[in-house]
Amino acid sequence: MATAFIPPDYFRRYSVSEIFGSGRECEVDLGCGDGGFLLAVAQQHPERMYLGVERLLGRLRKVCRRADALGLDNVRAVRVESRYLLEWMLEPGSVRRLHYLFPDPWPKEKHHKKRMIQGDIVPVLHRVLSPEGEFLFRTDHEEYYSWVCEIMGASLLFRRGEWNDLASYPATDFQRCWESQGRTIYSARFVRNS
Ligand SMILES: C[S@@+](CC[C@H](N)C(=O)[O-])C[C@H]1O[C@@H](n2cnc3c(N)ncnc32)[C@H](O)[C@@H]1O
Incomplete structure (x- = not known):
């Protein structure tokens, strides 16, 4: 499958050109x-590159099949844990936008440690994004929304931005x-400070 990105080595970093065969602006969809x-x-912005990250094999295969059927050459999908990819496999400053959309909220307090957004991931997000790069977050879970806003808002590495093109x-x-169930959707955009 042309869309699948199967890293030959999980212990080194990859440039956008290596992943896509071209160095255009890159965005990552986490989960x-x-x-x-x-x-x-990806269809809306053929001039940009989109990397999907997913840990479940069945979902990843479906993404690849659908992208290949649509003939999209600006999509790649990789099966790896999101944080590991950001921290260890992508070059610093190589991503223009990170999309973190409707992640598992881990609502029970004893599971909060499983949430991807914790204080120590903020420098990781900052490092992988390019100057003025963006972290875009959406959820239906009000408490996780507040959690993310509090952690990101407490850091000088990011500032809250308007999201006018929602x-x-x-x-x-x-x-x-x-x-379809009438739930409220919460959205937040954070911009990387230089
Ligand atoms: C609730 S679903 C949301 C999927 C999609 N973003 C959407 O809004 O339709 C969360 C997805 O993230 C994936 N996921 C959860 N934790 C992950 C991790 N640490 N690394 C990669 N994928 C992860 C899950 O397998 C699942 O497909």
């Missing part, structure tokens, strides 16, 4: 699921499901 958002945004931002598969 891309079945790829509804990833494929829609209307044209594609919906994710989970978002459609939550919206």
Whole structure:
């Protein structure tokens, strides 16, 4: 499958050119699921490169099949844990936008440590993003929303930004499901400080 990115070595960093065969602006969808958002945004912006990250093999295969069927040459999908990819496999400053959409909220207090956003990931997000790069977060879970806003807001590495183009931002598969149940959607955009 042309879309699958299977790293030959998990112990080194990759440039955008190595992953895509071209060095255009790169965005990453963290926990891309079945790829509804990833494929829609890649069609919206053929001039940009989109890397989907997913730990579940079945979902990743589905993304690859759908991207290949659509003939998208600006999408790659990799099976790896999101934080590991950001921390150890991508070159610093190589990502323009990180999309973190409807992640598992781990609502029970004893599971909060499993949430990807913790204080110590903020420098990791800062390092992988290019100057003025963005971290875009959406959820239906109010408490996780507050958690992320508090952690990101406490850091001088990012500032809160307006999100004016939300209307044209594609919906994710989970978002459609939550919206059909009438749930409120929370959105936050954080911009990397230089
Ligand atoms: C609730 S789903 C949301 C999927 C998609 N973003 C959407 O909104 O439709 C969360 C996805 O993230 C994946 N995931 C969870 N933790 C992950 C991790 N640490 N690394 C990579 N993928 C992860 C799950 O397998 C799942 O497909």
